[in-house]
Amino acid sequence: MLQIKSIKNLFIFVIPLVSLSFISCSSDDSDSDIKVTINGIVVFDDGDDFNGDVDGDFIGTGGNGSRTFLWRNNLNRADYNADITATSEGTFRMVVKDADGNVVLDKSLSGAVEPDSFDGVTSSGTSGIWSVTITLTSFKGDGSFSLSEGD
Numbered sequence: 125m126l127q128i129k130s131i132k133n134l135f136i137f138v139i140p141l142v143s144l145s146f147i148s149c150s151s152d153d154s155d156s157d158i159k160v161t162i163n164g165i166v167v168f169d170d171g172d173d174f175n176g177d178v179d180g181d182f183i184g185t186g187g188n189g190s191r192t193f194l195w196r197n198n199l200n201r202a203d204y205n206a207d208i209t210a211t212s213e214g215t216f217r218m219v220v221k222d223a224d225g226n227v228v229l230d231k232s233l234s235g236a237v238e239p240d241s242f243d244g245v246t247s248s249g250t251s252g253i254w255s256v257t258i259t260l261t262s263f264k265g266d267g268s269f270s271l272s273e274g275d
Contacts, residue, residue: 158182158189158260178256178271184214184263192257195271200251202228203274205243207267210235214263220256220271222249235265245274 161181175196208216213236220229228246233239256271 158184158187158191158258158263160191160193160258177273178269180258180269180271181266182216182258182260182269183266184210184216184260186212186214186262186264188259188261190257190259192255195254195256196252197222197249197254197271197273198251199273199275200248201274202246202254203244203272204229204231204246204270205241206231206233206269207241208233208235208263208265209240209267210263210265212236212262212264214265215259215261216263216267217259217261218256218269219259220246220254222254223252224250225255226250228254233267235263 159182178195202220204218204220206216206218210216213234215232215234217232218229219227222228226249228249231242233242258269
C-alpha cells in the first residue's frame with residue numbers, strides 16, 4: 125500500500141514539473157517560425173558550419189526569424205540562387221559575408237510579388253570562412269537556396 129501511495133505522489137509532483145519545463149522551452153522568441161535546412165541538416169543554432177556546395181531549404185510560418193551558418197569558400201566569389209513559394213506577403217533575405225566580414229551579397233525576395241527567384245555571382249571577397257544569414261520576415265511559405273564556390 126505504501127508503494128502505491130509513493131507512486132501516486134510521484135505523479136502528483138513530477139507531472140506538473142515536466143509540463144512546466146515544456147512550457148518554458150516553448151516560450152522562445154519567434155525563431156520557431158522559421159526552419160532552415162542545409163544539405164539535409166536542420167540549422168538550430170547560429171554558427172553551424174558547412175564545407176562544399178550548400179543546398180538549403182527554408183519554411184516560414186508567418187513570423188520572423190533568422191539563422192546564420194558558416195561556410196568555407198576557398199575562392200573569392202560564390203555562385204548563388206534562391207527561389208520562393210509564398211502564400212502571402214513577407215520577405216526572404218540572404219546576406220553573405222566574406223572571411224573579413226564584408227558583405228558580398230544582400231538580396232531579398234518578397235512573397236506574392238514577381239520575381240520569385242534570383243541567381244548570380246557574389247561580389248569578390250576574401251576566401252576562407254564566410255557567414256550566411258537567412259532571414260524571414262512575416263514570411264509564410266517555403267523556398268530553397270544554394271551556394272557554391274565560384275570565381
